[in-house]
Amino acid sequence: MTPNAGLSEPSGAPPPPRSRGVIGLHEANCTSCMLCARECPDWCIYIDSHTETQPATTEGGRDRTRHVLDRFAIDFSLCMYCGICIEACPFDALFWSPEFDYAGPDLLALTHERDQLREWMTTVPPRPDDPADGEAH
Amino acid sequence: MSAVELLAVATDAAGDSTSVDTSFGCLTIDVPPERWVVVATAIRDDPRSDCGFFDWLSAYDDRDAGLAVAVHVWSVGHKHGVILRTQVARTGGWLPSLTTVWRGADWHERETFEMFGIRFEGHPDLRPLLLPDGFEGHPLRKEFVLASRVAKAWPGQKEPGESDADLSSADGPSRARRRRLRPPGVPESGAWGPDQ
Numbered sequence: 001m002t003p004n005a006g007l008s009e010p011s012g013a014p015p016p017p018r019s020r021g022v023i024g025l026h027e028a029n030c031t032s033c034m035l036c037a038r039e040c041p042d043w044c045i046y047i048d049s050h051t052e053t054q055p056a057t058t059e060g061g062r063d064r065t066r067h068v069l070d071r072f073a074i075d076f077s078l079c080m081y082c083g084i085c086i087e088a089c090p091f092d093a094l095f096w097s098p099e100f101d102y103a104g105p106d107l108l109a110l111t112h113e114r115d116q117l118r119e120w121m122t123t124v125p126p127r128p129d130d131p132a133d134g135e136a137h
Numbered sequence: 138m139s140a141v142e143l144l145a146v147a148t149d150a151a152g153d154s155t156s157v158d159t160s161f162g163c164l165t166i167d168v169p170p171e172r173w174v175v176v177a178t179a180i181r182d183d184p185r186s187d188c189g190f191f192d193w194l195s196a197y198d199d200r201d202a203g204l205a206v207a208v209h210v211w212s213v214g215h216k217h218g219v220i221l222r223t224q225v226a227r228t229g230g231w232l233p234s235l236t237t238v239w240r241g242a243d244w245h246e247r248e249t250f251e252m253f254g255i256r257f258e259g260h261p262d263l264r265p266l267l268l269p270d271g272f273e274g275h276p277l278r279k280e281f282v283l284a285s286r287v288a289k290a291w292p293g294q295k296e297p298g299e300s301d302a303d304l305s306s307a308d309g310p311s312r313a314r315r316r317r318l319r320p321p322g323v324p325e326s327g328a329w330g331p332d333q
Contacts (some may be wrong), residue, residue, distance in 0.1 A: 031297070038293030038318070046292050048300035067298045 014098075017125075020081045021100035022112075024120035025072055029093035032067040036085035036094060044078035045085060046071060072117060076102070077110040095124040139217035140164045142185040147221070150179035158222075165207070165220040170232055173223055177238045180210060180219060187212045188219065191239035194246060196253045198279040203227050204253055208235060208242070231256035234263075252277040279322070286323045287330060294318055 015021065032049035048071035054064045086094045097120045102110075112120070143164060147155050151172040158165040168176045180186045188210040199205045203224050211218035225232055234257040235242040246257040247266040254275040257263055265272070274281050294317045295304060319325065 033297050034293055034295060037295075038320070040292070043286075043289065043292055043320075047295065049298050050300060051298035065298075070300055 015100070018096065019098035019100070020083060020096055021098040022076070022096075022102065022120050022123075023074055023079075023086065023117070024095045024097045024122075024124050025074075025114060025117035026093045026095065026121055027069065027072070027114065027118060029091045030069055030072065031091055031093075032069050033090070035088050035090065039084050039088040041082065041084065042078045042080055044075040046073045046075070069114070072114040073111050074117065075111045077107050095121065097121070097123040098125065099123045139215055143180070143188075143217065143219045146179050146183040146186040147176050147219075149183075150176045163220060164218075165222055167222050167224075170223045170225060173221075174233045174235065174238060176221060177208070177210075177235055180221065181238055186217075186219070187214055188217075189213065191235075191241035192218065194235065194242050194249060196249045196255060196277070198253070198277065199224065200279065204230055204255060204278075206232060206249065206255065208245075210239065225255055230254070231258055233258050234260040236260055251275070254278070282324060282329055283322070286320070291320050291323065293320060 032047055034047060037045040037047050047069070049067045049069050051065050052068050054066065056063050083096065086096060099120060102112075104110075140159075144155070144157055144166060147166045147168065151168045154169045154172065155176075156167045158167065166176075180188045190211040190213055192209040192211055194206070194208040196204050196206045203226050205222055205224055207220050207222040209218060209220045223232065232255060234246055236246065236257075237259065243261070244266055246260055247263060249255055250257060250260075250263055251265040251268050251272075252275055268276075290304075295301075
């Protein structure tokens with residue numbers, strides 16, 4: 001018996017649609033704009049990034065700068081699952097996943113770093129109103 | 138039609154100074170503070186309203202308009218309810234107690250007293266209900282500073298392209314030295330705390 005067995009659906013039934021289990025990060029869409037971290041009422045989203053300069057590709061062109069994500073973490077010991085970060089994101093980088101079975105004895109383990117948030121992204125269901133969706137994730 | 142009757146009872150008791158708000162599908166009647174007990178008694182006793190069941194009393198910070206106090210009561214017979222609301226001043230604000238109308242208002246008024254600093258005149262035992270002895274301030278007012286928000290750094294103060302290291306280094310990128318964003322309701326760094 002696993003420590004969290006009591007939390008699982010006894011019937012094995014799938015969770016209800018739009019369940020708020022955990023939040024996944026679609027990293028390719030994140031521009032490190034900080035909007036989610038600023039909107040979060042619990043202050044539980046941590047973002048570090050740096051600026052990279054790409055040299056101009058054409059003669060006389062301008063160098064381009066872009067922000068590169070170094071750290072994206074959500075502390076689920078503080079998160080209250082309001083979903084404001086997901087609504088605030090202008091680039092569709094955050095998604096609800098129905099997965100909920102990640103409780104454990106270590107409080108610090110509830111801070112999920114970007115690799116774990118990327119894992120959760122694979123569990124995000126396709127949008128019900130868009131049958132073509134699903135590959136886009 | 139019960140909303141019409143409830144309003145009629147309140148208007149009879151308070152005159153033309155009442156107004157109605159039906160936002161969120163809930164009948165709210167605004168009454169002037171000097172008619173607070175009169176309207177409440179009428180809402181309880183008039184057979185058209187018959188609201189004998191006290192549900193809750195609380196308040197909210199209405200910023201420049203002062204503090205708003207609201208009470209929700211219900212009629213078991215008619216299966217209808219109403220929220221009575223009034224405004225009190227931010228400093229020195231007080232209301233007559235409703236404990237003479239509904240005994241159940243006792244603890245609710247004690248909680249509203251400690252959380253907002255509103256006095257309820259005529260309350261039998263107006264002392265803090267939940268807060269420890271010696272607690273300073275009224276935690277549900279907007280101007281109350283949350284200590285945990287001062288103790289912890291706001292994750293949103295970084296600009297895009299910055300990391301924690303940029304915040305701490307004195308000779309970081311030039312934009313690190315410009316005025317930082319502050320989250321709403323949190324005082325400037327060093328402006329609030331045990332040393333001030």
